[in-house]
Amino acid sequence: MIGTGYVGLTSGPCLAKIGHQVICVDNDQSKIDVLNQGGMPIYEPGLKEIIDENRRAGRLSFTSDIRAAVAGSSVCFIAVGTPPRETGEPDLTYVENVARDIAESMKEYQVVVEKSTVPVQTGKWVRTTIERYNRNQTPFDVASNPEFLREGSAVEDFLKPDRVVIGVESDRARDTLLEVYRPLNAPVVVTDIASAELIKHASNAFLSMKISFANALSIVCEASGADIRLVTEGVGMDSRIGKAFLNAGIGYGGFCFPKDLAAFVAIAGELGYDFGLLREVERINEDMKRRFVRKVKGVLWNLRDKRIGVLGLAFKPETDDMRFAPSIDIIGQLVAEGARVRAFDPQAMERAKKVIPGIEFCGRAEDVAAEADLLAVLTEWPQFRKLDLAALRDRMRVPIICDGRNLFERSECEELGFTYIGVGR
Numbered sequence: 001m002i003g004t005g006y007v008g009l010t011s012g013p014c015l016a017k018i019g020h021q022v023i024c025v026d027n028d029q030s031k032i033d034v035l036n037q038g039g040m041p042i043y044e045p046g047l048k049e050i051i052d053e054n055r056r057a058g059r060l061s062f063t064s065d066i067r068a069a070v071a072g073s074s075v076c077f078i079a080v081g082t083p084p085r086e087t088g089e090p091d092l093t094y095v096e097n098v099a100r101d102i103a104e105s106m107k108e109y110q111v112v113v114e115k116s117t118v119p120v121q122t123g124k125w126v127r128t129t130i131e132r133y134n135r136n137q138t139p140f141d142v143a144s145n146p147e148f149l150r151e152g153s154a155v156e157d158f159l160k161p162d163r164v165v166i167g168v169e170s171d172r173a174r175d176t177l178l179e180v181y182r183p184l185n186a187p188v189v190v191t192d193i194a195s196a197e198l199i200k201h202a203s204n205a206f207l208s209m210k211i212s213f214a215n216a217l218s219i220v221c222e223a224s225g226a227d228i229r230l231v232t233e234g235v236g237m238d239s240r241i242g243k244a245f246l247n248a249g250i251g252y253g254g255f256c257f258p259k260d261l262a263a264f265v266a267i268a269g270e271l272g273y274d275f276g277l278l279r280e281v282e283r284i285n286e287d288m289k290r291r292f293v294r295k296v297k298g299v300l301w302n303l304r305d306k307r308i309g310v311l312g313l314a315f316k317p318e319t320d321d322m323r324f325a326p327s328i329d330i331i332g333q334l335v336a337e338g339a340r341v342r343a344f345d346p347q348a349m350e351r352a353k354k355v356i357p358g359i360e361f362c363g364r365a366e367d368v369a370a371e372a373d374l375l376a377v378l379t380e381w382p383q384f385r386k387l388d389l390a391a392l393r394d395r396m397r398v399p400i401i402c403d404g405r406n407l408f409e410r411s412e413c414e415e416l417g418f419t420y421i422g423v424g425r
């Protein structure tokens, strides 16, 4: 498993758990050192236990030596990052580098599997790269096996997937990957490589579209006096639509939706199709962050020297991941207008300190309320629901909640004397 980020560090140990012998590789030596000393480079519920258990059982190891790892393996998963460039296209240099390293290290037949999210037709480039650097003419196949896990429930998602997608161009590669995943007993979709690559981009694009749909609907709800939560409940009960990903809020973030959508729009454009529908999904998402800031200004008037307490920084609950978190843009806009921001997140503080300058980080959720003119909810951590709202109110200078995630009940907040502003309610 090459790349031990959120995907590789979940997939590798989970494959060990279902009985395989797994070597996890990363070229970030500090990550490997942390793992080899029994530590965790990321927060992901339930993952450390699986790593400890399988390492003890001798099925799992961590190394920065890609050559030794590849030489000793029959299947190589590429799970490195595919970050966005300015243009929206993904930077596939990491994938290419790994393909070259694999080509130079292979000793016997290998299935080289793209697990990273990549644009359709990347498989062809991986094949070409390996052919170019495969001096020993070692036989190999390329395959696509996109990953659908979600941070925060990654272990459960990996071990109980809705489906496993296997894109292959030979029976041998298909049989190898079917064997790898057999212990999961999950539904499997076997396709060609291009279709597997597209299934991943299409899935993330569709989910982002659901979120932007709910967000656009929330604006109509606000203007008409309807409640978005009731509307989406009623809409989502239609089995053709489904309830998931219909929560209105401040927009999606994270390392997947924003970059995958941009990458999908870019590759579709390259292939001659202007996927305008998805550009609109992106536009709605960006607008939700600006709308949230406008709501804050709408209730506070000028922001200069106003004190704003922020609950939640991670792009979603149960993760420490700050990549493309809406909090970064929103807090950036608040700070740019002169607001004094104090923030707390249960897991993402260390990462947030690196990407959000000019604010104060608090040790406890309660502390962000001290002397605050407004409390902004940016991530719906479930433990925030248990906060003593009356105590928060007493610490605030002015009791106003701007709830970007519809975490709290309006009636309860208003009974306690808060001015409550949600999304689409």
Ligand SMILES: NC(=O)c1ccc[n+]([C@@H]2O[C@H](COP(=O)([O-])OP(=O)(O)OC[C@H]3O[C@@H](n4cnc5c(N)ncnc54)[C@H](O)[C@@H]3O)[C@@H](O)[C@H]2O)c1
Pocket (backbone or CB within 6 Å): 002, 003, 004, 005, 006, 007, 008, 025, 026, 027, 028, 031, 066, 079, 080, 081, 082, 094, 097, 098, 115, 116, 117, 118, 147, 148, 149, 150, 151, 255, 256
């Ligand atoms: N994070 C998610 O929830 C998620 C879900 C599904 C798919 N994906 C996709 O999976 C891929 C990885 O995402 P991630 O969140 O795990 O990224 P990540 O940045 O957390 O991890 C990538 C890892 O690859 C390592 N790496 C880079 N170049 C390397 C090399 N040459 N050799 C060895 N290691 C190398 C990096 O050091 C890093 O640890 C991306 O394409 C992403 O879109 C992510």
